[in-house]
Amino acid sequence: MTEVQRLRDELRAFAEARDWDQFHSPKNLASALAVEAAELLEPFQWLTEEQSRSLEPAQAEAIRREMADVLIYLVRLADQVEVDLLAAARDKMAENAQKYPVEKARGSARKYSDF
Amino acid sequence: MTEVQRLRDELRAFAEARDWDQFHSPKNLASALAVEAAELLEPFQWLTEEQSRSLEPAQAEAIRREMADVLIYLVRLADQVEVDLLAAARDKMAENAQKYPVEKARGSARKYSDF
């Protein structure tokens, strides 16, 4: 069992013990995930890119906590819709390698849209 | 080496080969993550909760791909800000167990704000 599967099982048990499955529809979890991702963006919004590369300890800690929330909701949603997250990421990486060949994508933000 | 560390290393190599580190400031990656999380929310926005629990194959596939993107940017951001995602999630789960004791949180969306 991998570490992500362990987290998935813990989250499942946590929700079941609290009878939260009724709230954890995929639709609601996708909303919660988007909200957490925005909370993670918030501490960066007025920083320059340079400042974002060397965060102060309090900022770094706040960001670490928001990243945890994003992972938690992502893993919980993946459980509900029966997606193997790591397999999905591997498939996407294989596509990206085709879509952004090194020689063409090199140093270009124009070619670049996302991974 | 865990599967998440393997993904982190692959993403790092992918970005380096394309000279994309210049675009991958934590600020920009946090934006990209928020954008992908919203793209994941999009297919759910007009569904009922019930419909979101039994997705059609095309929707399920689109959602799987967006989940991959969210994980990819989350892992890439974690690498840039030197966060151990799984350790952060474990810490957050320990806090949540304190914050939402079973007997109080049971079946309550009011108590419930996030994990």
Place this chain on the structure above:
Amino acid sequence: MTEVQRLRDELRAFAEARDWDQFHSPKNLASALAVEAAELLEPFQWLTEEQSRSLEPAQAEAIRREMADVLIYLVRLADQVEVDLLAAARDKMAENAQKYPVEKARGSARKYSDF
């Protein structure tokens, strides 16, 4: 001068008095807008659609405040990128009337993607 133009001028004066133009790049304002829109989504995330149609007073007040923030950043961003928001909305509505003819779009969430 319309009410939106008045708000735009007030926001401009507010930012200038505080020397905030340096933070108010279009990129940063677009981030702030996305963050506020997610904060507006947050109070809805665990509600049923039915519950969202009859909000409690405290929820309604919180939502009113978040809507104000969204409008404020939207008007501020429009000022920075020199967009006439109402004209842009009118143009979009004309497109939507073409894209979603009444007889085809009637009652269909499938046809429906956005306005």
Place this chain on the structure above:
Amino acid sequence: MTEVQRLRDELRAFAEARDWDQFHSPKNLASALAVEAAELLEPFQWLTEEQSRSLEPAQAEAIRREMADVLIYLVRLADQVEVDLLAAARDKMAENAQKYPVEKARGSARKYSDF
């Protein structure tokens, strides 16, 4: 009748003609708004702040369209939850004037969290 009220009435008629009120619960509209705000962020995500201050025509046009969508969903949501957007923004501006007095907030991103 102000221009925002006119837009509100047009959107209401548009939705009614298509029998879309069933999809336009406040919860769903808040999701759609968050999705559109993220789509507005997307074209900025890899730009520098400097680049975002002088957009290319194609980018500027894309951004104008996304801003229209954000306004449309905001006005539609305000209609459903019976919020007067401009009055809400005026109230928020009065609060902000108290919260960020000129002499303290001047040029400071630290004091600054939002409007």
